[in-house]
Amino acid sequence: MIEDDAAARLTAVRAEIARAAALAGRKADDVTLIAVSKTQDAGAIAPLIAAGQRVFGENRVQEAEAKWPALKEAAAGIELHLVGQLQSNKADAAVALFDAIHSVDRTSLIGALGRAMDKADRRPDCFIQVNIGDEPQKGGCAIADLPSLLDEARAAELPVAGLMAVPPHGVDAAPYFALLAKIARDAGLERLSMGMSDDFATAVTLGATHVRVGTALFGARA
Numbered sequence: 546m547i548e549d550d551a552a553a554r555l556t557a558v559r560a561e562i563a564r565a566a567a568l569a570g571r572k573a574d575d576v577t578l579i580a581v582s583k584t585q586d587a588g589a590i591a592p593l594i595a596a597g598q599r600v601f602g603e604n605r606v607q608e609a610e611a612k613w614p615a616l617k618e619a620a621a622g623i624e625l626h627l628v629g630q631l632q633s634n635k636a637d638a639a640v641a642l643f644d645a646i647h648s649v650d651r652t653s654l655i656g657a658l659g660r661a662m663d664k665a666d667r668r669p670d671c672f673i674q675v676n677i678g679d680e681p682q683k684g685g686c687a688i689a690d691l692p693s694l695l696d697e698a699r700a701a702e703l704p705v706a707g708l709m710a711v712p713p714h715g716v717d718a719a720p721y722f723a724l725l726a727k728i729a730r731d732a733g734l735e736r737l738s739m740g741m742s743d744d745f746a747t748a749v750t751l752g753a754t755h756v757r758v759g760t761a762l763f764g765a766r767a
């Protein structure tokens with residue numbers, strides 16, 4: 546049954562987080578599991594909610610706006626995180642819907658989010674996304690630009706919680722996770738959004754406070 550599959554996957558992912566946390570002398574409770582439900586419909590998401598999962602991630606504002614208001618009615622305590630790239634013209638909608646935004650990566654977006662938060666009087670946690678592998682096609686700011694972006698984000702009264710990154714595909718992610726952790730430490734930032742289905746345990750051993758897991762919870766995306 547789909548309910549049993551979802552519950553079993555959730556149990557397995559939670560166990561792996563706990564094992565990795567213990568290995569690093571950390572508490573499993575210090576790691577937030579974000580169930581990345583992009584492309585999944587309500588029928589796939591509901592069993593995870595029933596199994597106790599409350600924190601979910603989406604990568605598109607419009608898709609989240611279509612799916613989540615109804616799902617949020619069905620259960621208390623749902624927390625939504627935006628993990629995908631955000632266009633400035635969707636800042637108002639993102640601020641209204643999400644509890645955290647993981648993809649803050651440029652001056653224009655910081656300005657748009659600051660204005661949207663002022664208008665809505667609502668301040669979702671923000672993660673600055675760093676292009677940790679210096680890949681031209683990827684979102685995230687250059688490592689060298691982080692200090693000035695942090696200054697801008699604070700001036701705009703964005704609540705900056707930490708850093709987020711997506712390491713290059715197909716190579717060992719550990720050195721990139723370690724680098725992101727070092728950059729966050731140097732900047733005095735506590736939270737680290739890193740690790741996906743293939744590498745979340747490694748990310749936890751290297752300090753992730755938020756892991757973004759889709760496939761390992763929902764199965765492969767269509």
Ligand SMILES: *Cc1c(COP(=O)(O)O)cnc(C)c1O
Nearest residue numbers: 581604628741742757758759760
């Ligand atoms: C899709 C996505 C994930 C989840 O990826 P899986 O490999 O399915 O776990 C995590 N982070 C971001 C930014 C994503 O877009």
